[in-house]
Amino acid sequence: MIRHIEKLNSESWMNLPWKQFRRSLFRLQRRVYKAVRAGDKRKAKSLQKLILKSQAARFLAIRQVTQLNKGKKTAGIDGKLALTFKERFELEETLRLTVNNWKHQGLRQIPIPKKDGTKRILKVPTISDRAWQAIAKFALEPAHEATFHSRSYGFRTGRSAHDAQKVLFNNLRSQSNGIQKRIIELDIKKCFDRISHKSIMENLIAPKRLKLGIFRCLKAGINVDFPEQGTPQGGVASPLLANIALNGIEEIHNSIRYADDMLFILKPKDNANAILDEVKEFLAARGMEISEQKTKLTTTTDGFDFLGWNFKVQKNGKFRSRPSEDNYKAFRKKVKSIINCSNYGAMVKANKLAPIVRGWRNYHRYCKMDGAQNSLYFIQRRAKKVFNKERKQNRYTIKKLIDKSFPSVSYSENRFVNVRRDNSP
Numbered sequence: 001m002i003r004h005i006e007k008l009n010s011e012s013w014m015n016l017p018w019k020q021f022r023r024s025l026f027r028l029q030r031r032v033y034k035a036v037r038a039g040d041k042r043k044a045k046s047l048q049k050l051i052l053k054s055q056a057a058r059f060l061a062i063r064q065v066t067q068l069n070k071g072k073k074t075a076g077i078d079g080k081l082a083l084t085f086k087e088r089f090e091l092e093e094t095l096r097l098t099v100n101n102w103k104h105q106g107l108r109q110i111p112i113p114k115k116d117g118t119k120r121i122l123k124v125p126t127i128s129d130r131a132w133q134a135i136a137k138f139a140l141e142p143a144h145e146a147t148f149h150s151r152s153y154g155f156r157t158g159r160s161a162h163d164a165q166k167v168l169f170n171n172l173r174s175q176s177n178g179i180q181k182r183i184i185e186l187d188i189k190k191c192f193d194r195i196s197h198k199s200i201m202e203n204l205i206a207p208k209r210l211k212l213g214i215f216r217c218l219k220a221g222i223n224v225d226f227p228e229q230g231t232p233q234g235g236v237a238s239p240l241l242a243n244i245a246l247n248g249i250e251e252i253h254n255s256i257r258y259a260d261d262m263l264f265i266l267k268p269k270d271n272a273n274a275i276l277d278e279v280k281e282f283l284a285a286r287g288m289e290i291s292e293q294k295t296k297l298t299t300t301t302d303g304f305d306f307l308g309w310n311f312k313v314q315k316n317g318k319f320r321s322r323p324s325e326d327n328y329k330a331f332r333k334k335v336k337s338i339i340n341c342s343n344y345g346a347m348v349k350a351n352k353l354a355p356i357v358r359g360w361r362n363y364h365r366y367c368k369m370d371g372a373q374n375s376l377y378f379i380q381r382r383a384k385k386v387f388n389k390e391r392k393q394n395r396y397t398i399k400k401l402i403d404k405s406f407p408s409v410s411y412s413e414n415r416f417v418n419v420r421r422d423n424s425p
Contacts, residue, residue: 008086012085021055021060022060025051025054025060028050029141029142031047032047032051032139033143033146036143036144036146036147036205037146045207048143048206048207049207049209052136052209053099055096057138057139058095059092060134060138062083062088062091062095064236065131065236066088066131069236071124074110074234075108076125076126076127076129077124078105078126080127082127091127094128099132102132102213103216104125104217104220105128105220106220107123107125107232109122109124110234121233122233123233123234123235125232125236129217129235133217133236133237136237137236137240139206140204140205140206140210140214140237140240140244143205144244145424146424147205148247149251149422150421151256152247152250153258154259154260155239157425158419159419161258161307161363162416163416163418163419164258164306165321165366165416166414166417166418167256168321171254172265172311173319174319178300178313180268181267181268181313182266182297182299183263183264183298183300183304184295184296184297185295185297185298186261186264186279186290188283188290189288191260194229194288194289195231195286195287195288196228196229196286196287196288197218197219198228199285199286199287200214200241200244203244203245217232218231218241220232228287229287242260243259246260249262249282252264252275252279252282253265261306266297272297276295300313301314308324308326309321309322309323309364310324320368321366321413322374323369328374335353335356336379338353338356339353339379339382339386346386346387349383349386350405351404353405353406354404354406357406361408361409362409365409365410366415366416369411369413379406383402383406384402
């Protein structure tokens with residue numbers, strides 16, 4: 001690779017062999033995964049060292065945090081919002097020299113309001129720290145994918161919320177006698193803020209230098225009151241570290257976990273209190289505890305919300321999933337703010353609405369979407385009135401704008417195909 005950084009520019013960056021980088025990194029990750037599955041952790045750690053040294057991993061990590069991630073324009077404690085092309089090459093050189101002895105800077109704290117009126121603190125690392133975490137994730141993820149439970153779906157490659165939705169369908173449909181089952185909706189109190197550093201470090205499959213880097217990463221975002229706990233929300237590696245700490249909780253009872261959101265599915269004879277006692281014991285060993293206020297036992301016929309959906313078994317035994325009320329209200333609020341905004345014209349509004357509506361409909365494409373609310377009939381009618389007032393065009397033009405604003409998505413209730421067992425892409 002050319003080291004004359006002062007001569008490098010945007011064209012040099014775009015002309016890098018990105019496909020070759022991805023293939024090279026994937027080959028190494030696949031070897032790590034296979035080594036752990038075979039029980040050869042020594043070989044896996046040697047391969048992880050190769051990933052840390054890999055030029056492909058360095059460039060892909062920098063590209064991930066500066067171009068692809070949603071938080072790419074969020075500054076860290078150093079105030080840097082973005083990197084120029086020259087600075088990206090400089091960062092790659094810095095990572096090459098110091099990847100095995102990386103020292104994290106402090107974290108910028110951003111308060112995020114929650115539904116109950118409280119605030120959670122988002123702790124944002126600098127761009128360079130995020131790039132190092134991305135490399136660390138490239139090395140750690142395949143090793144732990146080989147050990148993760150098959151019913152864990154959050155923040156994992158090739159798995160999604162739709163997998164959890166289909167598992168609920170398989171467990172609660174009429175053939176499975178879902179009408180007689182109950183659900184424990186588990187809520188972990190301040191999960192990311194209370195994860196024990198010790199439990200993460202003990203379960204980490206990594207060479208010594210990478211472990212030291214992760215330890216420094218954890219200590220960079222500590223809470224003064226809990227110096228041995230917490231993983232910073234906002235870090236690239238944080239969801240993976242949370243999955244590592246919580247892995248194994250699924251074995252207590254038939255369950256579904258998406259990051260720190262979890263459901264236990266109970267048959268009529270199952271003892272809910274005994275299951276919760278085991279969960280409390282598991283979490284206590286990892287520095288966490290159950291939120292007594294939010295954890296509740298629900299019958300499937302009463303219905304429950306999970307991952308933006310409402311699940312319910314009807315009196316006739318049929319299973320139904322629909323968008324939850326909270327999810328629909330948040331979506332409607334976002335759409336109405338665009339429709340009613342006087343700063344945009346009809347065409348601009350149509351361009352802004354299209355990806356939001358398409359995204360919402362795609363997320364709920366395996367639900368029961370009949371009825372005026374879920375078909376967005378009233379929202380479309382409102383948009384039609386506003387567009388007609390602004391454009392004063394013929395009906396054909398208005399219809400084209402509405403079709404553009406509310407793109408249709410094909411629905412197939414409960415037809416999602418799950419990942420097979422504990423397979424990983």
